[in-house]
Amino acid sequence: MFEEASEVFDNMFKSSFPLTFIVFIPAVLILVSPLPAEAAHEFTVYRMQQYDLQGQPYGTRNAILNTEARTVEAEVLSRRCVIMRLVDFSYERYQKALRQSAGAVVIILPKNMSTMPQDIVQQFMELEPEMLATETIVPVYFALEDDELLSIYTQTLTSSSSQGSSSAAEVLIHTATANGFQMVTSGAQSKAVSDWAITSLEGRLAGTGGEDLPTIVLVAHYDSFGVAPWLSYGADSNGSGVSMLLELARLFSRLYTYKRTHAGYNLLFFVSGGGKFNYQGTKRWLEDNLDHTDSSLLQDNVAFVLCLDTLGNGDSLHLHVSKPPKEGTAQYALLKELETVASNQYPEVKFSMVHKKINLADDTLAWEHERFGIRRLPAFTLSHLNSHREVQRSSIMDVRPHVDLRKLSRNTKLIAESLARVIYNLTEKGAPGDLQIFTEQMQMQEEQLSSVVDWLTAQPRAAQLVDKDSSVVSTLEYHLGRYLKDVRRHYVKADKRDPEFVFYDQLKQTMNAYRVKPAIFDLLLAFCIAAYLGVIYLSIQVCIDTTSLAHLVPWKFWKHIRFHWF
Amino acid sequence: MTLFHFGNCFALAYFPYFITYKCSGLSEYNAFWRCVQAGATYLFVQLCKMLFLATFFPTWEGGAGVYDFVGEFMKATVDLADLLGLHLVMSRNAGKGEYKIMVAAMGWSTAELVMSRCIPLWVGARGIEFDWKYIQMSFDSNISLVHYIAMAAVVWMFTRYDLPKSFRLPVTVLLGLCVYKAFLME
Numbered sequence: 001m002f003e004e005a006s007e008v009f010d011n012m013f014k015s016s017f018p019l020t021f022i023v024f025i026p027a028v029l030i031l032v033s034p035l036p037a038e039a040a041h042e043f044t045v046y047r048m049q050q051y052d053l054q055g056q057p058y059g060t061r062n063a064i065l066n067t068e069a070r071t072v073e074a075e076v077l078s079r080r081c082v083i084m085r086l087v088d089f090s091y092e093r094y095q096k097a098l099r100q101s102a103g104a105v106v107i108i109l110p111k112n113m114s115t116m117p118q119d120i121v122q123q124f125m126e127l128e129p130e131m132l133a134t135e136t137i138v139p140v141y142f143a144l145e146d147d148e149l150l151s152i153y154t155q156t157l158t159s160s161s162s163q164g165s166s167s168a169a170e171v172l173i174h175t176a177t178a179n180g181f182q183m184v185t186s187g188a189q190s191k192a193v194s195d196w197a198i199t200s201l202e203g204r205l206a207g208t209g210g211e212d213l214p215t216i217v218l219v220a221h222y223d224s225f226g227v228a229p230w231l232s233y234g235a236d237s238n239g240s241g242v243s244m245l246l247e248l249a250r251l252f253s254r255l256y257t258y259k260r261t262h263a264g265y266n267l268l269f270f271v272s273g274g275g276k277f278n279y280q281g282t283k284r285w286l287e288d289n290l291d292h293t294d295s296s297l298l299q300d301n302v303a304f305v306l307c308l309d310t311l312g313n314g315d316s317l318h319l320h321v322s323k324p325p326k327e328g329t330a331q332y333a334l335l336k337e338l339e340t341v342a343s344n345q346y347p348e349v350k351f352s353m354v355h356k357k358i359n360l361a362d363d364t365l366a367w368e369h370e371r372f373g374i375r376r377l378p379a380f381t382l383s384h385l386n387s388h389r390e391v392q393r394s395s396i397m398d399v400r401p402h403v404d405l406r407k408l409s410r411n412t413k414l415i416a417e418s419l420a421r422v423i424y425n426l427t428e429k430g431a432p433g434d435l436q437i438f439t440e441q442m443q444m445q446e447e448q449l450s451s452v453v454d455w456l457t458a459q460p461r462a463a464q465l466v467d468k469d470s471s472v473v474s475t476l477e478y479h480l481g482r483y484l485k486d487v488r489r490h491y492v493k494a495d496k497r498d499p500e501f502v503f504y505d506q507l508k509q510t511m512n513a514y515r516v517k518p519a520i521f522d523l524l525l526a527f528c529i530a531a532y533l534g535v536i537y538l539s540i541q542v543c544i545d546t547t548s549l550a551h552l553v554p555w556k557f558w559k560h561i562r563f564h565w566f
Numbered sequence: 567m568t569l570f571h572f573g574n575c576f577a578l579a580y581f582p583y584f585i586t587y588k589c590s591g592l593s594e595y596n597a598f599w600r601c602v603q604a605g606a607t608y609l610f611v612q613l614c615k616m617l618f619l620a621t622f623f624p625t626w627e628g629g630a631g632v633y634d635f636v637g638e639f640m641k642a643t644v645d646l647a648d649l650l651g652l653h654l655v656m657s658r659n660a661g662k663g664e665y666k667i668m669v670a671a672m673g674w675s676t677a678e679l680v681m682s683r684c685i686p687l688w689v690g691a692r693g694i695e696f697d698w699k700y701i702q703m704s705f706d707s708n709i710s711l712v713h714y715i716a717m718a719a720v721v722w723m724f725t726r727y728d729l730p731k732s733f734r735l736p737v738t739v740l741l742g743l744c745v746y747k748a749f750l751m752e
Contacts (some may be wrong), residue, residue: 514694517696
């Protein structure tokens with residue numbers, strides 16, 4: 001057979017060149033063509049944060065991975081992808097993986113966070129800032145768990161934990177039966193996003209009664225933060241603040257429509273972006289309004305600035321100030337009104353003032369009012385949290401169930417009443433402490449609050465994901481436009497030479513898990529196939545020998561006369 | 567080592583054919599081109615079958631669970647063409663009975679191997695993903711080699727006019743089994 005085959009090839013070579021070309025080039029092309037492969041399982045993964053703030057890098061630096069999967073119990077972790085479940089997650093294990101120079105870390109989160117016990121949730125919330133603080137070159141991904149992913153995890157677990165086992169025979173059997181997994185991401189390496197614009201929105205309600213009226217500014221930042229941008233829904237922090245701001249805008253715009261209740265204060269509402277990244281939106285807005293324009297509401301008579309941050313839960317309210325308000329100022333009036341309303345109408349609420357000086361040596365500012373304080377505007381922040389370092393402010397576990405709607409609407413009413421008492425000067429006019437203004441037609445609309453919070457928590461609102469065309473911004477703009485006048489957008493872009501913030505892309509990837517066998521398996525298989533072929537050869541030889549013995553004479557006869565036939 | 571795995575499956579699939587060719591003495595008869603001709607006949611027969619099926623059997627729309635016995639029976643009957651093709655190959659080759667059977671069966675099954683198993687192996691076994699089905703496919707080709715040899719032998723026996731009557735019935739039954747094998751499996 002080979003002689004004839006080689007004859008054919010010889011003819012091909014000797015004949016015209018194009019013929020060989022036609023035969024060989026496709027063969028070569030097919031040989032080197034890239035393979036479209038099907039995976040055992042394809043799933044979406046969300047990368048850990050990667051950003052630079054004021055030159056300081058945070059988070060993971062890498063995005064691509066193409067490594068074999070292992071769990072933490074395995075002995076050899078270097079250049080492998082370590083898979084962990086949230087229930088087994090701990091900082092020591094994470095550190096162990098990083099110390100052994102693992103190739104990547106994938107953390108599997110349950111689909112429904114609320115099924116997790118509270119202590120695990122709390123522990124993870126506390127670990128998030130620690131994970132972000134250390135700069136890792138290893139890509140860290142989060143995936144939501146489903147059945148196939150869970151089965152991949154359990155298979156990897158059994159194969160990893162039995163790696164140290166004993167005899168060669170066991171190892172051989174193990175290689176034949178076990179399934180390894182290769183994790184591959186399909187995206188490119190992460191790089192910095194240039195020209196990212198953080199959007200903020202402002203709107204106003206003008207007061208009545210002459211020029212140079214005092215201005216009250218109400219501020220809330222709408223973006224959210226967590227260890228993975230695509231998983232940060234920010235329900236309480238700061239979805240509650242934004243929904244409260246919208247409700248206050250609605251109530252006061254109703255009051256301001258009627259001539260009798262049109263007060264002598266300008267109300268300026270500001271929904272800021274980039275709040276979790278050291279309040280970039282507010283910073284640039286202040287610079288633009290105070291330094292670059294001639295006349296602005298912020299330059300003249302500002303009564304006070306009230307920032308709303310995380311008000312959707314809890315039974316306490318803290319007013320965070322950087323300087324205790326002096327008597328006789330509008331700031332002081334608001335403080336007193338808040339105390340009055342809280343003690344008279346809502347005795348279950350514990351109201352207190354927290355004084356914290358602005359520390360400019362810190363990496364980031366504590367609360368949003370500090371930005372205004374730096375520019376010498378009287379400001380404070382209301383929150384149910386006692387300290388700005390609380391981990392709930394920047395966690396992916398902050399989802400919709402964290403907001404208690406009754407408490408949110410109670411807080412909204414409390415703040416609305418206090419503001420009204422300040423604006424209309426009710427205490428001086430002798431109104432009692434338990435006078436309720438917002439009742440009947442001016443009732444707080446809980447359904448509105450609820451639907452705004454639901455809408456806000458339905459999508460991740462990390463600052464890296466909300467650009468100026470995003471639906472979050474345009475819907476907020478629309479809503480503000482229903483109640484306020486002069487609704488304007490305000491953009492912040494990082495400075496080219498010395499950027500305050502740099503965001504990176506490749507935050508959401510598709511990861512493929514391929515079932516692979518270890519290399520020894522191929523050798524083992526080759527050995528088995530060689531043995532099998534040997535057996536077949538021998539058996540055919542034996543058969544031919546036994547049959548040819550019977551036809552010995554005719555066989556030879558045929559051999560002699562065959563050229564007469566062909 | 568995925569190209570290696572492809573090599574493994576390739577070896578598992580092709581080497582028995584090679585061994586059979588060598589050991590059955592066909593190489594002494596310079597039968598290479600005759601086998602290739604048998605393979606060409608296989609291609610032709612498959613083409614005719616496909617055209618026939620496509621023209622005369624419309625796609626059956628019905629519930630997914632119910633098995634269309636009659637339709638599938640008809641389709642399996644078309645596989646009779648396989649037997650006719652084998653017979654055609656064997657009748658064109660003069661020579662001893664064993665020789666004819668072996669040539670026909672070798673050519674037929676090699677053509678089937680090349681056409682139906684080569685591409686899946688190439689595309690699938692070379693990928694990163696490992697699946698047992700490629701080993702299964704290669705092993706399956708070994709079994710089909712034996713099956714085609716048996717089928718060719720039965721066809722040849724069927725056409726022998728000097729066959730004793732007592733053998734007729736089993737031979738016919740075996741032939742029927744060959745054709746309707748796939749149908750009966752369902």
